[in-house]
Amino acid sequence: MKILYVAGEALPFASSGGLGDVIGSLPAAMNESTEHDIRVVMPLYSQIPETFRKKFEFLGSKYIKLSWREQYCGIFRYVHKGVTFYFLDNEYYFRRYALYGEYDDGERFAFFCRAALEILPEIDFIPDILHAHDWHAALSVIYLKQCYAKTDERYANIKSVFTIHNIQYQGQYDMAILGDVFGLMAWDREVVEYKGGINLLKGAIVCADRVSTVSPTYAKEILSPQFSHGLDNVLNANSFKLSGILNGIDRDYYNPSKDKEIFANFSTRNMAGKAECKLGLQRMLGLPERDVPMIAVISRLVSHKGLDLVMLAGEEMMKGDIQLVILGMGDKGYEDYFASLADRYPEKCKTLITYNRDLSKQIYSAADIFLMPSKSEPCGLAQMIASRYGTVPVIHETGGLYDSIKDIGCEKGGNGFTFAAYSAYEMLGSVNRAVSLYYNDREYFDKLRKKVMRVDFSWKQSALSYTELYNQL
Ligand code: GLC
Numbered sequence: 313m314k315i316l317y318v319a320g321e322a323l324p325f326a327s328s329g330g331l332g333d334v335i336g337s338l339p340a341a342m343n344e345s346t347e348h349d350i351r352v353v354m355p356l357y358s359q360i361p362e363t364f365r366k367k368f369e370f371l372g373s374k375y376i377k378l379s380w381r382e383q384y385c386g387i388f389r390y391v392h393k394g395v396t397f398y399f400l401d402n403e404y405y406f407r408r409y410a411l412y413g414e415y416d417d418g419e420r421f422a423f424f425c426r427a428a429l430e431i432l433p434e435i436d437f438i439p440d441i442l443h444a445h446d447w448h449a450a451l452s453v454i455y456l457k458q459c460y461a462k463t464d465e466r467y468a469n470i471k472s473v474f475t476i477h478n479i480q481y482q483g484q485y486d487m488a489i490l491g492d493v494f495g496l497m498a499w500d501r502e503v504v505e506y507k508g509g510i511n512l513l514k515g516a517i518v519c520a521d522r523v524s525t526v527s528p529t530y531a532k533e534i535l536s537p538q539f540s541h542g543l544d545n546v547l548n549a550n551s552f553k554l555s556g557i558l559n560g561i562d563r564d565y566y567n568p569s570k571d572k573e574i575f576a577n578f579s580t581r582n583m584a585g586k587a588e589c590k591l592g593l594q595r596m597l598g599l600p601e602r603d604v605p606m607i608a609v610i611s612r613l614v615s616h617k618g619l620d621l622v623m624l625a626g627e628e629m630m631k632g633d634i635q636l637v638i639l640g641m642g643d644k645g646y647e648d649y650f651a652s653l654a655d656r657y658p659e660k661c662k663t664l665i666t667y668n669r670d671l672s673k674q675i676y677s678a679a680d681i682f683l684m685p686s687k688s689e690p691c692g693l694a695q696m697i698a699s700r701y702g703t704v705p706v707i708h709e710t711g712g713l714y715d716s717i718k719d720i721g722c723e724k725g726g727n728g729f730t731f732a733a734y735s736a737y738e739m740l741g742s743v744n745r746a747v748s749l750y751y752n753d754r755e756y757f758d759k760l761r762k763k764v765m766r767v768d769f770s771w772k773q774s775a776l777s778y779t780e781l782y783n784q785l
Contacts, residue, residue, distance in 0.1 A: 313782055315342075316439040317352040318428045320421070320448030321411060322397065325364060326357045328411050329612060330559075330693050331446055331477045334526070337562035338778075340393040341771030346779050351437060353428045355420075356388060356399035358407040364390065368399060374434055376427045378419070379495040385427040387434060398435060400427045412448070418485050419493050425451035426495070429460055429467070438466055441782055443473040447483035450474065450516035451494065457519035458500050471785040474520035476513070478690050479534050479541050480616060483512030506546070514546050521785055523547075523554045526691035527712030531556030539688050557778060558715050559691040560771035566673075566700045568765075573670040574677040578702070580762045586677070586702055593678035597662045599635050605750040606635045607743065608679035608703065610672050610694055613642030613650070613665075618685035618708055624736035625743075626653050634747060636661045637675055676701040680757075681746045685731075685739050689713045695728070696769035702761040704728055706742050716769065720760065727764045 321327045323336030339350040356368075368388040375382045386401030400406075405420045414420060425444075429452060432438050444452045453472045460467035487509055490496050496504065504515035517523050525531045531554055533539040535547050547554060564570075568586075569579040575592030578585030587603075594601045607629075611617045622629075623646070629636060630653070638650045638661070647665050654663040664671065676682070682698035682705045691712030695705040699717075705728035707713040718726035729746045731738040749757045 313348045313440040314437060315348055315350045315441045315443055315782065316428075316432075316437065317350060317443050317445065318425065318449040318452045319352065319354055319445040320424075322352055322354050324392070325354070325360045325397070325399075326411055330691070333561070333693055334477070334559055335445065337560070337565070338771060338774070339395045340562075341560065342775050342778060343394050345772065345775045348779070348782070351396040351398065351439075353398040353400065353431070355406045355411075355424050356386070356401040357411055358403070359411065360399070371398075372434060373401075374427075374430060376423060376430050377495070378423055378426055379492055383423055385423075385431070387431050389435075398431065400424060400431070402427075417448075418483065418489065421448045421483070422451050422494050425449060425455055428452050429455055433466065439470060441471050441473060441785060443475065444516065444520075445475045446477045447481055447513045447516075450483055450512040453516040453520045454496075454500075454503065454512070458496065458503060471522075472520045473522045473524060473781065473785070474516040476517075476523065476525045476534070476690070479513070479525075479539070479543060482514070482541065482543070483510075485510040485512075507542070511543075514543060517543070517546055517550050521553065522781060523550060524781065525554070525556050527558045527715045528556035529714045530688075530690045530711035533688065533711060555781065557774050557781070558712060559693060559696075560774050561693055561696045561700065561769050563700070563770050566676075566697050568677055568701050571673060571677070573673045574701075575674065578677075580765050583702070583758070583761070586761075589674070589677040590679070593637070593674055594635070596674070597637065597664075598658075599637075599662060600659055604633055604635055605681060605747050606637060606679045607681045607683055607747075608675050608698070609636070609638045609640070609683050610675055610698075611640045611684070612667075613640045613646035615643070616687050616689075618687045618734070618739075619646050621685045621708075621734070621736045621739045622683065623649050625740045628740060629743065630657045630660055632744075632747060634660065637679065638663045639667070639672055639675055641665050641667055673701075676703055679703045680750060680761075681706055681743070683739075683743065684708070684713060685734075686710060686713060687734055692716070699727065699764040699767055699769065702765045704746060704757075704760055704764055706730070706739070706746055708732075708734060708739070710734075725763075727760075727767050 321332040388399040576585035576588035650663040689711040717728040719730040729742040
């Protein structure tokens, strides 16, 4: 099958989070392990490094109609790890300060989605399946169903899959811009209307042939108001098309035995490098260079990541003989709190308000325990990456965290420490279990480390599940 992924970001070109990881690694895994031809279309952001841009091949250009506007769209191509990427160029829309969060995101991504469909004849790739990801790409599914498939027979047989990576971000706009910005008609209103406004995620859920999300548990959770951010009614009405497929990670990019970014390499056969990684990080951050359990938090500092629990437990955690390293940026309240915790406990806590992939690898490889107490988590990649680097996860049992990490106390013996109730007290209990295992039974802790490193979080299984989903269509 020919499949086109429509997405707002992909590594190694431009990314703001887990979506970029997925679009940067799933297509390559699919192309390797299946017969499908998966290609990706994304915006040509000014953030894409020049080293890549200069290798992009210019295929041509086209003017895209968007309501009363006619906007230039340059089409570039680049093949990366066997996957063909198309980049859509328009500097007015994509030469901006950030990938998202601009005042006119609605218009920017309407342009992107229309252009993604318009270029198909130009690039001579009419896909069997259009697979759109998150709200930035939602309009491609809506336009396909509401406009193109109805009026142009080249588009009439394209099926669509829409994947929700995080239901919190929905693309909500005032109904007044339905025609003017999105170029939709009065009769399309019903499809995108939600509580009087436009909700692009809702529109894509209604229009897509299949809807998926990034773990089986999250697919169930979002049917309830507690997790749905308002969309449970829409999802329940469309539950026949909903499924959940767990993400994987790129095992070559995250590979402790080969990484050049970390202080020393190690593998389950020779773990000596792991201790060197810890020493290297302690030295770099100015933490005491001692054998003490190091707990890491690597996360966007936003509310659904469960950081309020870490705030509540912060002082208590500082009473133990541990080191805590926090990496991330986001809401100011969290940034300030973790910065002040580090100021007050310089021997125990370091907070790095930034995000940098190399630095994150240095922390994943150095730490012993990885804390991820998300209130909700569609899939979560950090717990898988941490596992790959022998850092034992402590997680809240939700979404993809629940699907990937089981407690060591469970019947079959697990691969981490988990807690069920969303409470700081419960979280502390699990952190303490991990810390005391480190102190009281190091042999067992080291065995557990190797066990978590061996868990297969590759894309292999997920690629099979996506193939099954595509086959249904
Ligand atoms: C979003 C979700 C995260 C998921 C990622 C990739 O960032 O919040 O849980 O792993 O998308 O699907």
